[in-house]
Amino acid sequence: MIDYAFDTTADLSKVSSQNTYDKVEIITCDSEEEEAQVISLIIKNEGSENVSFFISNQLLATRVECLLEQNNIEDYPYITLLLYSIEVLTSNWNSVELLSLLKHTLVTFGYTREEYSKILSEFEIEILRNFSISDLEGIINIINKHKKVKYKKDILIIINKLKEIYNPLLxxxxxxxxxxxxxxxxxxDMLSDSHFNNEFMTHFLTACKDIKIKCSLELYRKILTLFLKKHLSPKANNLSLHKNKVVIITDFNEAPKNSFLNSLMGDVQEEQGYFLYTLYNLFCARKIYVTRSLNHRKSILLQRIEMLFQTKQPYRDWLKMLNTPEYVLPCMQPTPTPNTESLAS
Known part of the structure; x- marks a missing residue:
């Protein structure tokens, strides 16, 4: 069947359309978001050690990686806390970065989650939204002068703790x-309610140990961000990996510049032949998944493959089942009831 697909001179009308051969599964998605979800579902189900994943669309690759990284519940909150905690300083205590840190799931300063949410809500509404503040001392002065703050004492405790925690870094x-x-x-470690022992941060410290260059907080933030991107970013695939049990080929389209086909296929006939030879080898895997989105036009080769293989898409069906809630709670449309003074104004 694969020979028929790659032989563009072969007459496909002679091949039975009722073929039940399930080696190749073509998955057409409504959007890149759905395509990323399908790909991550395949990798999780097949096992990442068994899968070769070929992609040239960086945005799609990032989406897939984010979905796969969400499985690592231990690392993800810690990584965001690492970034938020340094961005507060490099942004000069910008209210957005400060709130991102204070609202982080690992930060409560010893309060219950419900009590802490009430304190933060008042701090955001009464202080940060009403005043332009550039440092912790300014925040403390405004809180002391503000008379309508119900949780003034608690807010001051949190801000003073924050100041104490950051003093060594400042x-x-x-x-x-x-x-x-x-x-x-x-x-x-002092900000979080949990203690983490992340292997990648141990590697980061080891790599930094012998570097004697003086470092500002802004430069440190950039280096840390680059390190985390390298640690979390999708690994580039090598075409020699086609011997894996499962192969996923994405961007199987004809038009876009970033497509899998156009990234390898040139104008020279020799390059086209080499590309088709490489692609043919990929199709020798035990199982091949070809994904694309409706946003782009099909390649001619994909049209031939679709004619030879049934278009069952169980992974799309599973994805819809996973994304469908068990029940939907109806919500009444809100009915605004402004007072007479508001209507008069």
Missing amino acids: DMMNYSIFEVATAHLQCV
């Missing part, structure tokens, strides 16, 4: 990157 001027990273991790 003093890191003209220190090495290893010293800055060590102080930052100590801050994160």
